[in-house]
Amino acid sequence: MISTKSRRCSLSSDAVESTKHRDVLIVGAGPSGLMMAAQLLRFGVQPKIIDAKRGPDRASKAIAVQARSLELFRQMGLADRLLEAGMPCYGIQVQGQRRPLGKVDFARMENPDTAFPFLHIVGQDRTEKLLLARLTEKACPVDWETRLVSLRQDDNGVQVVLEHEGAAERWACRWLIGADGAGSMVRECLGIRFEGRRYDGRFFLADVVIRDGHHRHVHFFVRERALLGIFPFNGQGRYRIVGELPDDLAQQRQLAYGDVKLVVDRALGFELPVTQCLWISGFSMHRRTAEQFSRQRCFLVGDAAHVHSPVGGQGMNTGLQDAANLAWKLAGVLQGRMATKVLHSYQLERMPVAREVSETTDRALRLLTGVPRWLRPLREVLLAKGLGFLAAKTGRLRKVFGRMAQLDVHYRRSALTVHHATDSGVRAGDRLPFIAVFDEKTKTHTDLHRWCEKPGFILLVLGTISHHQLNVIGQWVRQRYPRQMHLYYLPFSANNQRVFDIFAVKPTGTKTVLIRPDMYIAYINDMLNMGLIDTYMEGVLGWQGGPMDG
Numbered sequence: 001m002i003s004t005k006s007r008r009c010s011l012s013s014d015a016v017e018s019t020k021h022r023d024v025l026i027v028g029a030g031p032s033g034l035m036m037a038a039q040l041l042r043f044g045v046q047p048k049i050i051d052a053k054r055g056p057d058r059a060s061k062a063i064a065v066q067a068r069s070l071e072l073f074r075q076m077g078l079a080d081r082l083l084e085a086g087m088p089c090y091g092i093q094v095q096g097q098r099r100p101l102g103k104v105d106f107a108r109m110e111n112p113d114t115a116f117p118f119l120h121i122v123g124q125d126r127t128e129k130l131l132l133a134r135l136t137e138k139a140c141p142v143d144w145e146t147r148l149v150s151l152r153q154d155d156n157g158v159q160v161v162l163e164h165e166g167a168a169e170r171w172a173c174r175w176l177i178g179a180d181g182a183g184s185m186v187r188e189c190l191g192i193r194f195e196g197r198r199y200d201g202r203f204f205l206a207d208v209v210i211r212d213g214h215h216r217h218v219h220f221f222v223r224e225r226a227l228l229g230i231f232p233f234n235g236q237g238r239y240r241i242v243g244e245l246p247d248d249l250a251q252q253r254q255l256a257y258g259d260v261k262l263v264v265d266r267a268l269g270f271e272l273p274v275t276q277c278l279w280i281s282g283f284s285m286h287r288r289t290a291e292q293f294s295r296q297r298c299f300l301v302g303d304a305a306h307v308h309s310p311v312g313g314q315g316m317n318t319g320l321q322d323a324a325n326l327a328w329k330l331a332g333v334l335q336g337r338m339a340t341k342v343l344h345s346y347q348l349e350r351m352p353v354a355r356e357v358s359e360t361t362d363r364a365l366r367l368l369t370g371v372p373r374w375l376r377p378l379r380e381v382l383l384a385k386g387l388g389f390l391a392a393k394t395g396r397l398r399k400v401f402g403r404m405a406q407l408d409v410h411y412r413r414s415a416l417t418v419h420h421a422t423d424s425g426v427r428a429g430d431r432l433p434f435i436a437v438f439d440e441k442t443k444t445h446t447d448l449h450r451w452c453e454k455p456g457f458i459l460l461v462l463g464t465i466s467h468h469q470l471n472v473i474g475q476w477v478r479q480r481y482p483r484q485m486h487l488y489y490l491p492f493s494a495n496n497q498r499v500f501d502i503f504a505v506k507p508t509g510t511k512t513v514l515i516r517p518d519m520y521i522a523y524i525n526d527m528l529n530m531g532l533i534d535t536y537m538e539g540v541l542g543w544q545g546g547p548m549d550g
Contacts (some may be wrong), residue, residue: 017167022048023334025160025173027186029142030054030320031062031124032302033179034131035072035249039327041138042076042457043332043517048171050162052147060123060207063231063240064313067405068431069320070116073455075132075519080118081130086122087235091217094387096380097224102387103217109398111498113407114434119218121233121240124316151176151189153297168336176298177328182286183519184304185400194427196288196358199309199370202250204260206241206280211273212239220368222383225367226267238278245282255280262422281485285309285365287358293347294314299326306354306497307481309361311368312404318357321406322350322399328517332541337484339542349411360403374513379451407431411520418536420525421511424504427456429523432515433502438495448499457485462503463494463510469528476530481537485544 015346022038026033029051035515037049065073065082073079149161149168158176162169170493178186185196216235216513221228231240243263245252252259257277265271289306293299300392302319326346332338367379390396402408412429419428426433435448442542452458461470470489490496492507505511514523514533523536537543 016108018175019159019172020169020529021172021343022046022461024041024048024177024330025050025158025167025171025175026179026183027051027145028177028179028181028302028304029056029128029132029318030179030181030302030409031127031505032304032323033177034142035129035136035181036177036301036323038076038131038328039136039323040331041135043328043335044330045331046138046140048143048145048173048176049135050148051442053144055144056128056142058124059281060125060240062127062310062313062316063121063126063233064317065122065127066120066121066313066317066408067116067120067401068407069317070120071114071434071449071519072320072324074115077453078130078134080259082122082127083120084119085126085130087202087216087234087416088116088118089216089218090118091119092220093412094220094222094383096222096383097276098157100221100393101380101384104387104390104397104400106397106401108391109396110394112398112434113222113402114405115301115447116405117401119313119405122232123319125317127394129457133257140504148189151186151298155296155515159220171213174297174334177326178298179298179302179319181303182288182307184300187290187300187304188297190298192295192300194288195289195291196286196307197414199285199287199365201244202282202284204241204245204255204282205241206257206260206282207233207275208239208257208274209237209278210239211237211275213415221267222368223267224379226263228264228267237275249282252282256284256375257528260544261269266535287362289351289354289358293354294343299330299343299346301326305350307359308358309365310401311361311364314357314361314404314406317406318354321353321409325350325491325505337544339544340426342541345411345416349414350489378468406539410515416522416540417515418523418540420523420532421504422526424511424524426521426524428521430521432521435499435502437494440491440493440495449519451488452515452517453485456517457522458482458485459485459487459514460515461487461510462500462505463488463490464508465510465528473528478506480534481545 024047026036026047028048031051037047041049065538070079070212073082090107091103091105094101109117146162146164151160155175157172160171162522180186217233219230227244229242233239249259255281286307290300302323329342333340358425410430413426417429432448437446474487477485505513510528512525512528514521
């Protein structure tokens with residue numbers, strides 16, 4: 001048993017109510033916590049979600065939504081609304097001390113492996129607002145001004161004390177999610193170390209309006225004495241400026257744009273025509289990873305589990321993917337369909353991703369800010385050569401974009417991954433590729449990701465099978481996995497040759513692909529064998545049936 005008490009608080013002794021119950025308690029209503037709640041609701045689980053803040057954040061904070069996160073929003077039916085709230089950015093331009101160092105143009109990518117071949121710029125407040133609206137639609141409001149005071153857990157569940165308006169509330173839940181940020185109270189209560197360090201220096205970010213500003217590329221200015229990033233926000237003059245504070249401003253708690261104007265103008269080499277500063281804040285950068293992402297019945301997601309340099313716009317997106325990875329597994333266990341052992345895969349799959357993101361962003365930050373002044377001309381040479389290398393071939397650009405956009409994250413070594421194909425460029429554990437499809441049955445154009453919009457597993461059969469085989473497998477899916485598995489069959493045709501090429505399906509062959517609810521490939525086989533699929537579902541997942549969507 002774990003029993004941990006938290007910081008002291010003043011509570012009315014006569015205000016402690018009798019214990020209330022909920023299957024899942026989510027602590028923290030930032031992007032990761034809201035996504036966790038929205039995903040659980042998608043699978044038929046009604047969580048309780050709390051946050052110590054008075055209400056939703058009004059600051060834009062994290063503004064980069066990567067392609068993989070947009071795919072997740074699309075699966076939930078929310079991508080169009082998120083796209084309307086922001087602006088796509090199709091490239092990055094880098095300016096050195098005296099010359100342009102190069103640019104990355106995402107629009108040059110051939111056959112991009114996503115419906116979203118760009119970086120989407122939208123304020124975190126708008127992203128959260130969209131998720132909050134989904135929770136409201138599903139009758140799952142956030143309990144604001146409610147904080148975790150203590151937690152105790154055993155093999156049967158988690159008991160917590162919450163504080164709301166000075167009164168204590170006792171709650172019991174079967175599982176608890178810590179999505180309460182870098183200063184996580186859940187992590188502290190669990191006694192999980194948050195290992196890492198704080199970077200030297202202090203930085204600022206400012207949301208401003210620039211006269212006659214209509215750029216759609218991110219601009220980085222890499223100078224000998226300064227580093228500055230300018231991000232277009234809405235195509236109508238609003239921008240995000242990020243830079244390093246000089247020593248004389250590093251300790252200043254409250255900033256105004258006038259304080260950093262000289263820093264900005266020096267870095268640019270000209271006066272930036274800022275007409276309005278909407279928001280400005282100073283911040284420090286940290287690189288830390290929790291020693292564990294779970295302990296017994298408690299899990300950490302998002303910044304509660306990992307924080308790192310904001311270079312590359314990875315932080316919020318990594319947290320959103322944490323939630324997508326955990327939610328379907330937790331729903332399956334709660335609804336009695338899957339064995340508890342499935343939950344062990346959360347840490348095993350997501351911790352390596354968090355560590356890789358931390359390493360990559362650390363290297364990028366050190367290249368940009370950690371170079372001694374006498375070596376900075378060499379930094380320009382390296383950046384120019386690197387950008388030129390990327391621009392030379394679209395295949396290289398696609399690979400780098402895939403990493404930045406988190407499209408190349410895979411779980412090939414996961415205990416939930418089974419690969420029985422002898423010849424396949426795509427392997428079990430990979431994210432399902434984005435491939436356009438002509439649906440021979442409905443005679444309509446779609447794509448593989450569209451087929452994943454229903455909650456549950458997707459069984460994709462590619463190649464040559466008889467009508468009798470198709471009828472048999474259709475009946476088997478309906479009887480064995482009603483509402484839990486959805487069957488799609490794609491016969492050979494010239495219209496879909498790219499699908500068969502990517503999955504390496506021979507003209508007379510067959511390939512069976514089982515896709516997880518988070519659009520990662522669980523199982524691939526060169527044959528269609530229902531018994532082997534049953535073996536996977538029962539042996540690997542501990543499948544026992546039950547409704548997928550409640």
